[in-house]
Amino acid sequence: MIYGKTIKEIMILVGVSVALALVVNHLSPRGIALVGQWDTAKGVIRPNAPGEDGYRIAEIDRVSDAAKIFYDDDTLFVDARSTEDYESGHIPGAISLPIGQFDEKIESFINQYPPDQPIVTYCSGRTCEDSHHLARLLSDVGFSEVRIFIDGFPGWEAEGYPIGKF
Amino acid sequence: MENFKLSIINNSWIELAARWILGLTFIYASFHKILSPTDFAKIVYGYALFPHVLINLIAIIIPFLELVAGLALILGFYPRSAAITINILLLAFMAALTINIIRGHEFDCGCFSADQNGNSSSSKMTVLRDIFYFLCGLLIILFEGKRRNGFGRIKHE
Numbered sequence: 001m002i003y004g005k006t007i008k009e010i011m012i013l014v015g016v017s018v019a020l021a022l023v024v025n026h027l028s029p030r031g032i033a034l035v036g037q038w039d040t041a042k043g044v045i046r047p048n049a050p051g052e053d054g055y056r057i058a059e060i061d062r063v064s065d066a067a068k069i070f071y072d073d074d075t076l077f078v079d080a081r082s083t084e085d086y087e088s089g090h091i092p093g094a095i096s097l098p099i100g101q102f103d104e105k106i107e108s109f110i111n112q113y114p115p116d117q118p119i120v121t122y123c124s125g126r127t128c129e130d131s132h133h134l135a136r137l138l139s140d141v142g143f144s145e146v147r148i149f150i151d152g153f154p155g156w157e158a159e160g161y162p163i164g165k166f
Numbered sequence: 167m168e169n170f171k172l173s174i175i176n177n178s179w180i181e182l183a184a185r186w187i188l189g190l191t192f193i194y195a196s197f198h199k200i201l202s203p204t205d206f207a208k209i210v211y212g213y214a215l216f217p218h219v220l221i222n223l224i225a226i227i228i229p230f231l232e233l234v235a236g237l238a239l240i241l242g243f244y245p246r247s248a249a250i251t252i253n254i255l256l257l258a259f260m261a262a263l264t265i266n267i268i269r270g271h272e273f274d275c276g277c278f279s280a281d282q283n284g285n286s287s288s289s290k291m292t293v294l295r296d297i298f299y300f301l302c303g304l305l306i307i308l309f310e311g312k313r314r315n316g317f318g319r320i321k322h323e
Contacts, residue, residue, distance in 0.1 A: 009247035013234055021230035025203065032203045032226065038211050038218035047207035047222050127211075 040126040044150050057135045058147045060120065063159045066149040070161070075118040078138070080130040081153070091122065091156055092164035099123075099130045102137055110141060118145040125152040181309045182318060184302040185239045188252060191299060192236030199229035213262055214271060231255065239306070242315045249306035256300045263293050 025031040036047035043061060060066050069075050070091065077094035079086045086096040097105055113119075119138060123130040135146045149156075157163060174180060199206040207225035210216060216224060232255065238248035267289050312320050 006247050006250065009244040010251055013238060013244060013247060013251055014231065017231040017234040018227055020234065021227045024200070024230070025226045028203075030201070030203060032207055032222055034222055034226070035219050036207060036211075036222045038221050045208070045211060047204050047225065 044126050044129060044132065046129055046132075057132070057139065060147055060149045061151070063151050063155045063161070066120065066122075066151070066156065067159075067161055069120060073118060075120055076113065077149075078119055078121045078134065079153070080121055080123040080134040081128075085124070085153075087165070089157065089163045089165055090153060092162050094122075094164065097134065099134050099137075102134070106137075106141060113143075115142045116144055118147075119143055120147050120149050122149040122152040122156075125154040126150055128152060175305060175308060176311045178309075178311050178314050178320065179318075181306060181311070182314045182316075184305045185242070185245060185249075185316075188249070188299055188302045188306070189236040189238075189240035192232040192239075192252060196229040196232035196236065199225070200233065203229075213266060215262055215265065228255070240316045242313055245313055246307055246309075249303045253300055253303040253307070256296050256303065260293055260296045260300075263289050263296075267293070 033048040036045075037043065038045050043059065060069070070077065077091045079090050079094045079096050080099045081090075081096075082098050082100070083096060086094075086098070090096070095109075097109060119135075121131040121135045121138070123134075131148045131150070131152060135148045139146050203225050206229065207222055210221050210225045231251065235248045235251045235255070238244055239252070314320055
């Protein structure tokens with residue numbers, strides 16, 4: 001009898017929590033989709049905004065494609081990771097633009113490169129979204145040729161391509 | 167001696183203190199997770215324990231379970247059931263932490279803040295802390311006397 005009462009009360013508490021959670025998540029601008037993208041084989045992991053099935057910015061999802069761009073084009077690689085990570089190893093010739101220092105550094109970046117400069121952003125691979133944020137910020141300030149190398153530095157390193165160090 | 171133990175376990179002020187400690191802790195813990203579900207979802211993913219379809223739902227619902235149970239404890243609304251809910255959550259947290267400690271999986275527990283500072287130095291301390299909270303919960307569950315409301319008044323039922 002007492003167990004029945006307790007179970008009923010717990011179900012009420014859980015029911016209220018679930019209802020509140022779903023309503024707040026639905027109404028909040030920070031809410032997330034009910035099912036996210038957590039499969040690294042399919043791309044970068046992220047919880048997704050409701051109704052969002054991806055970013056509009058082009059992704060490079062093979063290391064060999066990134067390498068081709070690296071060797072063939074005048075594309076600028078931009079490293080979204082922290083300065084420390086950048087200094088301990090990065091794609092040769094890449095510029096460091098940590099996502100946290102974007103506001104401080106973007107002005108000199110804009111002065112240095114034309115808006116049609118081809119850019120590839122990267123960070124720490126498929127469990128990291130910073131390269132996507134950086135790509136978005138760069139296209140917001142006017143860069144039109146931005147792509148994202150989603151395997152990032154770990155993918156580059158794992159396939160044995162050259163590494164730049166400071 | 168037995169009476170003395172009982173008088174501690176059944177002291178309504180100690181029971182109230184345990185409810186406030188546990189309640190405030192859980193409300194505080196829910197705060198960052200509710201404010202940034204994206205970060206918390208990534209932390210849930212980082213535990214590498216859950217099917218991918220459930221990660222977002224876990225990240226959406228757990229913080230509100232913490233908030234609602236915490237509030238219920240403090241307000242004295244279904245206090246025993248709220249404490250049981252919290253202890254079930256604590257058991258789940260401890261199981262998740264322990265599994266990852268044993269298999270040497272590095273991760274951020276995300277217990278209080280969801281800002282992925284990678285502060286995973288003390289998963290073991292976290293388990294010890296959870297044991298303390300679990301004991302607080304047990305004290306509330308086993309309490310047999312008249313409970314006080316959140317502000318210390320004995321309830322007349």
